[in-house]
Amino acid sequence: MYHYNDFDKAFLAERNTQFRAQVERRVAGNLTEDEFKPLRLMNGLYLQLHAYMLRVAIPYGTLSSAQMDTLALLADKWDKGYGHFTTRQNIQYNWPKLTDVPDMLDALGEVGMHAIQTSGNTIRNVTADHFAGAAADEIEDPRPLAELIRQWSTDHPEFQFMGRKFKIAVSGAAADRAVLKAHDLAVRIVKNDAGVVGYQVLVGGGLGRTPMIGKVLHDFLPREDLLPFIEATVSVWNQIGRRDNKYKARIKITVHEHGLEDIRARVDERFAQIKPTFSGVDQALFEDIKAHFAAPAFRNAPTVDYDTAYDANPTFRSWADTNLAAHRVDGYAVVTVSLKKHGDTPGDATSAQMRALAQIARDFGHDELRISHEQNVILPHVHKSDLPVVYAALRDVDLHTANIGLISDIIACPGMDYCALATARSIPVAQKIAERFDELKLEHDIGHLQVKISGCINACGHHHVGHIGILGLDRAGVENYQITLGGDATWDAAIGERAGPGFAYDEIVPAIERLVNGYLELRDSPAETFLAAYRRLGLAPFKAYLYPEAQDAKVRANAA
Amino acid sequence: MPRAFTPKVVTANALIEGDVIYLTADNGWTRDLPLAELLTDEAHAQLRLLEAEQQVGEIVGAYLADAVASDNGPEPTHFREDFRRTGPSNYFHGKQAVGQ
Numbered sequence: 001m002y003h004y005n006d007f008d009k010a011f012l013a014e015r016n017t018q019f020r021a022q023v024e025r026r027v028a029g030n031l032t033e034d035e036f037k038p039l040r041l042m043n044g045l046y047l048q049l050h051a052y053m054l055r056v057a058i059p060y061g062t063l064s065s066a067q068m069d070t071l072a073l074l075a076d077k078w079d080k081g082y083g084h085f086t087t088r089q090n091i092q093y094n095w096p097k098l099t100d101v102p103d104m105l106d107a108l109g110e111v112g113m114h115a116i117q118t119s120g121n122t123i124r125n126v127t128a129d130h131f132a133g134a135a136a137d138e139i140e141d142p143r144p145l146a147e148l149i150r151q152w153s154t155d156h157p158e159f160q161f162m163g164r165k166f167k168i169a170v171s172g173a174a175a176d177r178a179v180l181k182a183h184d185l186a187v188r189i190v191k192n193d194a195g196v197v198g199y200q201v202l203v204g205g206g207l208g209r210t211p212m213i214g215k216v217l218h219d220f221l222p223r224e225d226l227l228p229f230i231e232a233t234v235s236v237w238n239q240i241g242r243r244d245n246k247y248k249a250r251i252k253i254t255v256h257e258h259g260l261e262d263i264r265a266r267v268d269e270r271f272a273q274i275k276p277t278f279s280g281v282d283q284a285l286f287e288d289i290k291a292h293f294a295a296p297a298f299r300n301a302p303t304v305d306y307d308t309a310y311d312a313n314p315t316f317r318s319w320a321d322t323n324l325a326a327h328r329v330d331g332y333a334v335v336t337v338s339l340k341k342h343g344d345t346p347g348d349a350t351s352a353q354m355r356a357l358a359q360i361a362r363d364f365g366h367d368e369l370r371i372s373h374e375q376n377v378i379l380p381h382v383h384k385s386d387l388p389v390v391y392a393a394l395r396d397v398d399l400h401t402a403n404i405g406l407i408s409d410i411i412a413c414p415g416m417d418y419c420a421l422a423t424a425r426s427i428p429v430a431q432k433i434a435e436r437f438d439e440l441k442l443e444h445d446i447g448h449l450q451v452k453i454s455g456c457i458n459a460c461g462h463h464h465v466g467h468i469g470i471l472g473l474d475r476a477g478v479e480n481y482q483i484t485l486g487g488d489a490t491w492d493a494a495i496g497e498r499a500g501p502g503f504a505y506d507e508i509v510p511a512i513e514r515l516v517n518g519y520l521e522l523r524d525s526p527a528e529t530f531l532a533a534y535r536r537l538g539l540a541p542f543k544a545y546l547y548p549e550a551q552d553a554k555v556r557a558n559a560a
Numbered sequence: 561m562p563r564a565f566t567p568k569v570v571t572a573n574a575l576i577e578g579d580v581i582y583l584t585a586d587n588g589w590t591r592d593l594p595l596a597e598l599l600t601d602e603a604h605a606q607l608r609l610l611e612a613e614q615q616v617g618e619i620v621g622a623y624l625a626d627a628v629a630s631d632n633g634p635e636p637t638h639f640r641e642d643f644r645r646t647g648p649s650n651y652f653h654g655k656q657a658v659g660q
Binding site: 026027029032033047048049050051052080094095096097098099345416417418425427428431474477478479 | 573575576577578579580616617620621637638639640643644647648649650651653654655
């Protein structure tokens with residue numbers, strides 16, 4: 001894990017002091033809201049429907065137990081005892097008072113955390129594969145690179161007032177768990193035929209009202225070229241990106257309008273200009289950062305306790321089958337802790353749950369925790385012999401739900417229950433779908449199925465890349481939900497196809513149930529996932545289940 | 561033809577707490593929609609909004625929201641305003657929890 005040095009600490013302390021003074025001036029009436037708003041947004045403070053919201057960055061999703069304890073402290077002391085983990089590996093507090101926020105930021109600063117650049121037209125929190133440093137399929141841990149990008153982008157003078165926000169993701173594994181192709185820019189660590197590690201750079205992906213799949217801008221960059229190449233790319237977009245229309249300001253539109261070849265030529269030209277100004281400091285810094293991410297001292301021990309529990313305890317076995325992933329070290333497992341208990345709010349954790357997770361990480365997890373963009377918590381390094389104890393500890397705080405990758409493991413944005421931009425609610429739809437399929441006891445039979453729900457077209461809930469995507473809209477003053485099918489958030493990324501007319505709030509859960517029942521009838525074997533069946537069959541047969549009335553009408557018309 | 565004016569209330573968020581507030585007839589702010597001033601005349605509504613916006617030390621983001629008269633005072637006409645006067649649906653937090 002990266003630990004702040006004296007420079008980092010001094011920078012953050014000064015920034016927090018500045019914000020404290022800005023809040024005081026706003027309250028005293030010396031700043032108008034128009035003057036204050038950009039200042040609070042730069043520090044992650046939004047105003048939502050019912051209250052302020054503080055969005056705290058969790059860089060590349062990595063947390064220590066001390067940091068998780070502090071997140072719990074904030075929830076108890078200045079909020080309502082819980083926090084909401086987001087699809088960008090951040091945490092949001094929904095109820096802070098304006099005058100408490102400087103104290104919250106100071107408390108975060110104590111453990112090397114902040115809310116800088118979690119809003120505004122800047123380079124946002126860098127996200128990464130949540131299995132980084134642990135996954136069996138990894139070429140290299142992407143976090144040192146993510147940290148280098150974080151340090152470079154934080155308060156970067158050229159990139160504080162861009163046309164729009166800019167999101168970067170990094171991954172170093174064969175499988176893409178970071179939705180690389182839905183980012184403004186993504187870095188994928190690759191190895192060439194000669195066995196040399198380098199970087200593939202993608203550009204122009206994004207969801208929102210104009211969803212686009214990222215394209216390869218550079219196939220293989222050597223290490224020393226990466227940071228100047230990223231800077232060149234952001235710089236090109238910052239100059240030619242559109243500022244006349246905020247909906248056309250993201251780099252995906254710039255790439256679309258200019259074409260990839262034109263952007264590549266501009267980036268190459270800019271790169272040639274700025275590369276000589278990178279004196280090698282970034283490479284020295286990178287080596288220093290890398291040392292912070294040295295692998296923990298893994299132990300070599302028998303796994304007999306795990307095997308015994310697996311054979312003897314069916315609930316443990318079900319959890320292990322669903323929530324564990326392969327670790328790169330023999331005898332270890334990657335544990336995904338579900339924040340999707342049926343009927344609960346996706347991504348929410350109480351302060352007691354956060355403290356329990358911190359304690360488990362201290363006792364059994366080499367002091368490491370991760371937050372996934374899928375709104376779950378990961379214990380990346382747990383020895384298998386400790387899993388029965390870890391499971392029992394999770395069970396004590398109701399964090400033992402065995403549903404990772406299943407239909408109830410739903411991504412949902414806060415929607416109109418909190419968000420000022422939302423056009424409909426997301427959370428209750430997620431709650432009801434999860435509860436319904438739990439009642440039906442079907443989800444393990446259904447298998448891998450990702451449902452992703454957004455409460456507006458901005459797509460924080462990633463609905464475009466859900467196997468089943470749900471988009472909540474306001475249709476003539478009533479909540480209405482559009483379904484998209486066949487989206488994919490992996491390296492085979494695909495934007496889902498709109499199924500047809502939307503459904504009213506009380507019709508959406510029955511519609512999803514019909515759709516999933518249809519899939520169970522249509523699949524050629526239990527091994528064929530929803531997405532595979534959709535790819536084989538296309539939209540039409542699924543549509544028949546979603547819109548039975550239309551189907552009946554067609555039959556009647558044919559009979560007449 | 562321009563659309564007929566529909567009744568409104570002036571609403572905003574409180575500067576410190578950030579919660580939902582409504583302008584009252586005596587130029588104060590209330591957290592209860594039924595106590596808000598219902599504005600039935602368009603020119604008067606615009607004037608009241610201007611007056612509200614001047615109270616920069618107390619409020620953020622004033623705007624006119626549609627409402628209708630009822631026996632209990634103004635009621636929202638759109639679900640967004642209904643959520644704003646109630647609180648979120650996943651927890652018993654916000655206005656719905658006040659006074660419980």
